[in-house]
Amino acid sequence: MSGPAPKNPDYATRVQASFARQGLMTTLGASLIRVSPGQVEISLPTSAAVSQQHGFVHAGALASIADSAAGYAALTLMPPDAGVLTTEFKINLLAPGIGERIVARGKVVKAGRTLTLAQTDVFAIHEGQEKHIALLTATLMTVQGRGGVSD
Amino acid sequence: MSGPAPKNPDYATRVQASFARQGLMTTLGASLIRVSPGQVEISLPTSAAVSQQHGFVHAGALASIADSAAGYAALTLMPPDAGVLTTEFKINLLAPGIGERIVARGKVVKAGRTLTLAQTDVFAIHEGQEKHIALLTATLMTVQGRGGVSD
Amino acid sequence: MSGPAPKNPDYATRVQASFARQGLMTTLGASLIRVSPGQVEISLPTSAAVSQQHGFVHAGALASIADSAAGYAALTLMPPDAGVLTTEFKINLLAPGIGERIVARGKVVKAGRTLTLAQTDVFAIHEGQEKHIALLTATLMTVQGRGGVSD
Amino acid sequence: MSGPAPKNPDYATRVQASFARQGLMTTLGASLIRVSPGQVEISLPTSAAVSQQHGFVHAGALASIADSAAGYAALTLMPPDAGVLTTEFKINLLAPGIGERIVARGKVVKAGRTLTLAQTDVFAIHEGQEKHIALLTATLMTVQGRGGVSD
Numbered sequence: 001m002s003g004p005a006p007k008n009p010d011y012a013t014r015v016q017a018s019f020a021r022q023g024l025m026t027t028l029g030a031s032l033i034r035v036s037p038g039q040v041e042i043s044l045p046t047s048a049a050v051s052q053q054h055g056f057v058h059a060g061a062l063a064s065i066a067d068s069a070a071g072y073a074a075l076t077l078m079p080p081d082a083g084v085l086t087t088e089f090k091i092n093l094l095a096p097g098i099g100e101r102i103v104a105r106g107k108v109v110k111a112g113r114t115l116t117l118a119q120t121d122v123f124a125i126h127e128g129q130e131k132h133i134a135l136l137t138a139t140l141m142t143v144q145g146r147g148g149v150s151d
Numbered sequence: 152m153s154g155p156a157p158k159n160p161d162y163a164t165r166v167q168a169s170f171a172r173q174g175l176m177t178t179l180g181a182s183l184i185r186v187s188p189g190q191v192e193i194s195l196p197t198s199a200a201v202s203q204q205h206g207f208v209h210a211g212a213l214a215s216i217a218d219s220a221a222g223y224a225a226l227t228l229m230p231p232d233a234g235v236l237t238t239e240f241k242i243n244l245l246a247p248g249i250g251e252r253i254v255a256r257g258k259v260v261k262a263g264r265t266l267t268l269a270q271t272d273v274f275a276i277h278e279g280q281e282k283h284i285a286l287l288t289a290t291l292m293t294v295q296g297r298g299g300v301s302d
Numbered sequence: 303m304s305g306p307a308p309k310n311p312d313y314a315t316r317v318q319a320s321f322a323r324q325g326l327m328t329t330l331g332a333s334l335i336r337v338s339p340g341q342v343e344i345s346l347p348t349s350a351a352v353s354q355q356h357g358f359v360h361a362g363a364l365a366s367i368a369d370s371a372a373g374y375a376a377l378t379l380m381p382p383d384a385g386v387l388t389t390e391f392k393i394n395l396l397a398p399g400i401g402e403r404i405v406a407r408g409k410v411v412k413a414g415r416t417l418t419l420a421q422t423d424v425f426a427i428h429e430g431q432e433k434h435i436a437l438l439t440a441t442l443m444t445v446q447g448r449g450g451v452s453d
Numbered sequence: 454m455s456g457p458a459p460k461n462p463d464y465a466t467r468v469q470a471s472f473a474r475q476g477l478m479t480t481l482g483a484s485l486i487r488v489s490p491g492q493v494e495i496s497l498p499t500s501a502a503v504s505q506q507h508g509f510v511h512a513g514a515l516a517s518i519a520d521s522a523a524g525y526a527a528l529t530l531m532p533p534d535a536g537v538l539t540t541e542f543k544i545n546l547l548a549p550g551i552g553e554r555i556v557a558r559g560k561v562v563k564a565g566r567t568l569t570l571a572q573t574d575v576f577a578i579h580e581g582q583e584k585h586i587a588l589l590t591a592t593l594m595t596v597q598g599r600g601g602v603s604d
Binding site: 087088090114115139141 | 540541543567568592594
């Protein structure tokens, strides 16, 4: 078998429980649709509630689900007692967010002891076609022994 | 007189009207609190509705208001018929978003014909104290003659 | 046939001629080792001349060849009369640059009319082993009709 | 007195000694022109040796001195036994590097225990006039107890 090995056998349950506590994901209407070692996928139905002024999905909504996908992809490879925090991300917007649904697919590029680099590709699904609309790269920090920050 | 000169005398009205059409800002509970040439300020009350898993404000919510502040700061200096689109942004997260309210202060660093660079400092307000919690830099594009993209 | 189609049949000759004019590449000792539609590879022998204070390859030297690889990958897909300029890039450093040689592999993620997004993976070659040491994402601008900026 | 307090009274001597070991700075012809707590300035004479294909200063050369300025600004505030490594940076290019000399002014935005955010403004000096040509934001890591990485 290939792919990185999770340090926590319960990585999927843990990501699901943590995602459920992200109030912003509920507010946006996003859902977690796939969790595997080093990879996480989040889906967001488009609507006026997540739009910018021209009716496209707001870059901030795209960034929100892309950041969560990157962070949870990183968390799947972290030890059971660790928490994850984003230290920075950059997002390049390639095309307007138009369609029925947005999908953010995050994957770990390199998992280090303290810092993990992850990347999320964001797609708009319109009439069954996927279009690549954004690319995010994020640095995630493994936090241990800090009250309140264990996912 | 100091500061850059707006090309559109009605820049403030225009930014307010455009902000009102950003469904995401309404969904998050954000409001526009200041518009001046090259500078825009947005406020967001903290709550579970915009949180990540540890109860801090989600990086995506910070990025959302910081991106809007940067984009509208850029729009204040654009011609009346132009629209603004974000092409990329990066956000560095300096401290957790904890407090009663988050304020994002965007300002134009350089306004070019096609591309504008803007920067947003994000602060958490807790018991009357401001703490610098994030820094965003964004590239905004001036869009002209494209249907549906005039702010 | 797969892959993007170049708009200029002489794309390879053009990239080689342009690379030869980049004084910085000569100063660093970098060479162009592969040019194909949407992809460019640059090699840099490591030495004290490109080091930072601990003897690793300086992040600026890695960024220099990674930026050139991204820019030339973009140029392979541009019209014959266009020039390319970098508008921004971000580089994440994953591991120290240690080894005999550094290779930067740039590829186009999305080629737009005005803006192109490209990505460069940077590897250190040490005793025949490749190690992924950096990831750069860059926005490149297609410049037409501007004196002095045609590659 | 204002400004951050250095943890190492010999911060200036240390930055000078470390800068002198950066082979890349010598290769580019860059020099350290100012060191104060949380701020460092580096100068680079323009020449064909640091150019890109149109004769402007290469974005990689700008990034190199901007990264060193950010890193050394961070180092001025670190403990005596710590070393500094760049984990990521983003640079936005605002105008071509044209003139007699480039100056990179780095300053610390926030110094944390493990991570420091610094920002460098890059200016081109042409006939006595300064023009703002680039903005870099960098995350620097404090490294302690790691052989070979003490500046």
